Amino acid sequence: MRLLFRLGVLAALCAYAQGFALAGHDAIDVDPALKRYAGQITALGAPDAKGEIYSFRAKRIRAETAFAPDELRGWRVTILAGARFANVFEVRGNSGDEITVTPVKGPLNGIAVKDVFVVENIPAAGAARPQ
Amino acid sequence: MKLALALALVVAGTGGAGAQAPRIPSETVDAFHAALRNKDTAGALSLLDRGLVVFEFGAVDPTVEAYGLRHLPFDMDVAVATQWKLETRRTGGEGSERWVLSTYRVTGKHRDGTPIDQTTLETVLLRRSGEAFRIVHFHWSTSDPAFQARSQRAQKNEPRDEMRPAR
Numbered sequence: 001m002r003l004l005f006r007l008g009v010l011a012a013l014c015a016y017a018q019g020f021a022l023a024g025h026d027a028i029d030v031d032p033a034l035k036r037y038a039g040q041i042t043a044l045g046a047p048d049a050k051g052e053i054y055s056f057r058a059k060r061i062r063a064e065t066a067f068a069p070d071e072l073r074g075w076r077v078t079i080l081a082g083a084r085f086a087n088v089f090e091v092r093g094n095s096g097d098e099i100t101v102t103p104v105k106g107p108l109n110g111i112a113v114k115d116v117f118v119v120e121n122i123p124a125a126g127a128a129r130p131q
Numbered sequence: 132m133k134l135a136l137a138l139a140l141v142v143a144g145t146g147g148a149g150a151q152a153p154r155i156p157s158e159t160v161d162a163f164h165a166a167l168r169n170k171d172t173a174g175a176l177s178l179l180d181r182g183l184v185v186f187e188f189g190a191v192d193p194t195v196e197a198y199g200l201r202h203l204p205f206d207m208d209v210a211v212a213t214q215w216k217l218e219t220r221r222t223g224g225e226g227s228e229r230w231v232l233s234t235y236r237v238t239g240k241h242r243d244g245t246p247i248d249q250t251t252l253e254t255v256l257l258r259r260s261g262e263a264f265r266i267v268h269f270h271w272s273t274s275d276p277a278f279q280a281r282s283q284r285a286q287k288n289e290p291r292d293e294m295r296p297a298r
Contacts, residue, residue, distance in 0.1 A: 028209050028212075028239075028241065028247055028278075029241045029242045029243070030208050030209055030211075030213070030239070030240075030241065030242055031208070031212065031242055032204075032208050033207050033208045033210075033211035033212070034170060036204055038200055038204075061200070076172075078172040078173050078176070080176070080196055080199040080200055081199075085176065085181070085195075085196075086173045086176035087173065088172075088173045116196060116199075116200050118172060118199070118200070118204065120170075120172065122170055
């Protein structure tokens with residue numbers, strides 16, 4: 001199962017990295033519903049005094065460019081893998097590849113290096129909350 | 132403390148839908164489409180089983196992570212830009228394993244203004260997970276041969292080794 005997961009993520013990463021044409025409903029050529037980037041966590045931020053983590057370092061999966069400083073401020077991060085799968089956070093800001101989230105949705109504890117995520121230009125406030 | 136954190140993560144990892152979790156399979160399917168329309172990535176993901184496999188117009192997403200990374204964003208774009216009218220639906224299965232078969236009339240416009248008007252066929256398999264049913268398999272296809280051909284041309288370069296059957 002773990003191997004299958006890794007292969008699946010690898011396939012998806014390859015598709016993004018190599019710019020393969022995508023298929024599926026996306027064969028319908030419509031404008032994006034919102035601006036978004038896919039990314040992968042490369043390092044965890046240091047925990048605060050309570051052991052809570054609110055930042056991580058990341059790389060863009062389709063990495064023609066890095067994240068511009070504070071480009072992601074106010075955007076919504078959704079974790080796509082690992083223990084925090086389907087959890088949402090709100091970006092406080094980013095300094096290049098380091099992304100810091102607000103405490104609104106709680107700490108990031110549980111995320112791991114190599115987890116993938118999508119960051120979207122939409123407020124996290126109205127997004128689904130973990131139950 | 133560690134136990135509390137672990138429990139919190141387990142609970143959080145089982146779903147993120149803001150609304151009350153749907154209870155019956157067809158509601159789960161409808162909630163998934165609604166989440167895409169509402170640009171609710173986490174809401175859509177929370178309705179998917181962690182063992183999800185997607186067959187989409189000849190393409191394969193072998194894991195829920197691959198689907199979330201590769202195709203869900205585009206499915207969201209399409210959901211926002213088009214109208215999906217449910218035309219037929221059959222449900223079945225028993226116990227914790229259920230299926231929902233639907234056809235939709237999908238209409239709208241491509242970016243270049245050309246019309247979209249096709250029937251999309253959807254097979255969904257669901258498995259009970261606690262109080263709710265979660266989706267373990269999607270299979271989408273279409274009655275439009277031109278669209279099907281375009282989809283398959285587009286995905287011919289995608290890596291698919293991970294889904295080769297065992298020999």
